Amino acid sequence: MDSLVFNLRSASTTVQALAVTVGGLVGVFATLAAFFLIIWMSVKFGNRKA
Amino acid sequence: MYGVGATLIWLAVKKEYEPMLLLPIGFGAILVNLPLSVVWEHEGTAGFLKVLYDGGIANELFPILIFIAVGAMIDFGPLFKNPFMIFFGAAAQFGIFATMIIATVLGFDLKQAACIGIIGAADGPTAIYVANKFAKDLLGPISVAAYSYMALVPLIQPPVIRLLTTKKERRIHMVYHESGVPKWLRISFPIVVTMISGIVAPISVPLVGSLMFGNLIRESGVLERLSQTAQNELAYLVTLLLGITIGASMRADKFLNVQTLMILGMGLVAFVFDTAGGVLFAKMINLFLPKDGKINPMIGACGISAFPMSGRVIQKMAAEEERGNIILMHAIGSNVSGQLGSIIAGGMVLALVPLLVG
Numbered sequence: 001m002d003s004l005v006f007n008l009r010s011a012s013t014t015v016q017a018l019a020v021t022v023g024g025l026v027g028v029f030a031t032l033a034a035f036f037l038i039i040w041m042s043v044k045f046g047n048r049k050a
Numbered sequence: 051m052y053g054v055g056a057t058l059i060w061l062a063v064k065k066e067y068e069p070m071l072l073l074p075i076g077f078g079a080i081l082v083n084l085p086l087s088v089v090w091e092h093e094g095t096a097g098f099l100k101v102l103y104d105g106g107i108a109n110e111l112f113p114i115l116i117f118i119a120v121g122a123m124i125d126f127g128p129l130f131k132n133p134f135m136i137f138f139g140a141a142a143q144f145g146i147f148a149t150m151i152i153a154t155v156l157g158f159d160l161k162q163a164a165c166i167g168i169i170g171a172a173d174g175p176t177a178i179y180v181a182n183k184f185a186k187d188l189l190g191p192i193s194v195a196a197y198s199y200m201a202l203v204p205l206i207q208p209p210v211i212r213l214l215t216t217k218k219e220r221r222i223h224m225v226y227h228e229s230g231v232p233k234w235l236r237i238s239f240p241i242v243v244t245m246i247s248g249i250v251a252p253i254s255v256p257l258v259g260s261l262m263f264g265n266l267i268r269e270s271g272v273l274e275r276l277s278q279t280a281q282n283e284l285a286y287l288v289t290l291l292l293g294i295t296i297g298a299s300m301r302a303d304k305f306l307n308v309q310t311l312m313i314l315g316m317g318l319v320a321f322v323f324d325t326a327g328g329v330l331f332a333k334m335i336n337l338f339l340p341k342d343g344k345i346n347p348m349i350g351a352c353g354i355s356a357f358p359m360s361g362r363v364i365q366k367m368a369a370e371e372e373r374g375n376i377i378l379m380h381a382i383g384s385n386v387s388g389q390l391g392s393i394i395a396g397g398m399v400l401a402l403v404p405l406l407v408g
Contacts, residue, residue, distance in 0.1 A: 008406050013154040016406045017163055021147035024398040025140075031250050031394045032140045032387065038242055039133040039235070046232040 051302045055079035058194070058297075067201035070286075071174070071293045075194060078297015079305075090298060099298035102291055107189070107299070110182055112292040113175035114260045119285035120175070120389070121264025122277050124357070126239060128383035130231040135349070135380060137331070139387025142353025143395040144327025145170035149320035150399075156312060160407050161185055164399045166313055169196045170320025171392035172203070173355040178296070179257060180396050184403065190300040191310040195317030203356045204363050206318070210325040211367065215347050219333070220371040222346040226379045236269040247394065254397020261393060321354070328353040328384075346377050352384035355392035361385040 008019050058076030062069035081089045082099060089097040096104070106112035129135055150167030158166060161184035168180045169192055177196040181189045199206065211220075240262035247258040268277045332350030339345065348367055352360045361381035368375045 005405055013158075013160050013163070014151060016160050017147075017151045017154040019406065020160070020164065020399065020402045021151060023402050024147055024395060025144070027250065027398040027402075028143050028391055028395050029137070029140045031246065032136045032391060034246050034250075035243060035390065036133050036136045038246075039130055039136070039239070042232070042235045042238075043130060043133070046235060 051079055051083040051300065051305060054300070054305070055083075055297070061198070061201075068197050070289050071197045071296075072201070074290055074293025075197070075297040075300075078294040079190075079300040080297075081294075082298040082300065083302050087301070090301075099295060102295045103298060106288075106291060107178065107182060107295055108186075110179055110256065112288055112295070113179045113182075114256055115284060115288045116175045116292065117257060117260035117393075118264040118267075119280050119288065121240070121261040121266075122268045122280035123285070124261075124265055124268075124386055124389060126236070126265070126386055127231050128379045129386050130235060130239075131227065131229055132380060132383045135383035136387040136390070137335075138328050138350045138353035138384040139389070139391030140353070140394075141331030141350060142324045142328035142388055143171070143391050145320040145322065145324030145354075146392075146395050146399070148323040148327075149316050152319060153316055156316075160403055162188060164403045165192055166316050167320060168192075168396060168399060169199065169313075169317035170324045171355055171396055172196070172200055172321065172324065172360075173389070173392040173396075174200065176257060176355075176392055176396040178292075180399060183400060187304060188309075188313065190296065190305050191313040192317075193296045194300070195314050198314075199317050199321045200356045200359070203321070203354075203359050206321050207325050207351050207360065207363055208367055210322050211329055211348050211351050211364075214326060214329045215333070217371065219336075219347050220367065221375065222344050223375055224346055224349070224377050224380050226376075233269075233271070237266065240265040240269065243390070247397065251394070251397035251401045253400045254393060257393040257396060261389070324354045325351045346380070349377060349380050349384050352381045353388045353391060355385075355388040357385045357389050358382060360388070 055076040058072045061067045062073035089099045146167040150163045153163035153166045165181040165185045168177050174196045181192045244259050244262045248255045267273045328350030329347050332347035336344045348364045364381045365378040368377045
């Protein structure tokens, strides 16, 4: 991971932007997927309780 | 700059495009460009707009206060009833990153490109927050672009959606199940979201935390007056100060250049790519869904953060395609997800860019 970041530091600006794009989109999807799981489980658990 | 200021005021008054922001921005732009610029700085003494800028924009206080107000306005209920909509809030952030790449190709450095891309968050406070961190000089054009295009969502989104969908797809009906949302979920959601965001992207905590603080005030049920204050007095007061202060950042020597035109153009591109990203993601999901359970792909476009305007635009389009087709609650679910998605995307940009360029 450190070597990847090190290599990207010396890459062109557009390649760096591509890397931020990949990391950013993965991060956004992963974070919202975690929220999805929380809501989904909470609703399921809450409905069973009711 | 007087013409630019007058145009913004005209758009606010005549066209009613985000009048609460464009009018103060327009007047601020006129004020700061008057001879001697006394409102900014004169004979070594800070004018009132510089005082406001240092106390509200430079230290990011105004965007944070706006987020508290926005959080108090958001009802996550439609999302809790159809949690899958949250993924559209992620897909419709595509424009941020696509535009960032385009900006680097056009010669902007990575930090500037990230700020330009974040116009596609369709979220003024996030755009201001990121621009203030990475490229203070671009704050004026980025803010103007972000708020102008948010106001133009009813004009930007429909042609893009029509281009990417068939009439049959736009007529898809979606069933909405009315069900109660447990109060404990409404209260614990903002707390859990803040904690997860803090672990994934700690730098996003001021954005997410203030938004969720506002939402917690709303959902707690015991702070009704604070909730109303956040939604009304706080929102109006900070918006007024934010607008005129942003206007004050539009000094002619920094605003009237080719770079500003490029930023305004790329802001539009960001909104178009956001819309396309959401719609195409919905179409891709439909490939895996049964025939009677398809998603109306227009819902994907609501994943941008322009809340609640985008949701309303999509409902209007659905009703125009087929009378009686009601997809509003799904659209709003997707739209509030966009609010979450945009600040997470902002946090990702804030976390990743400094890793590569320091």
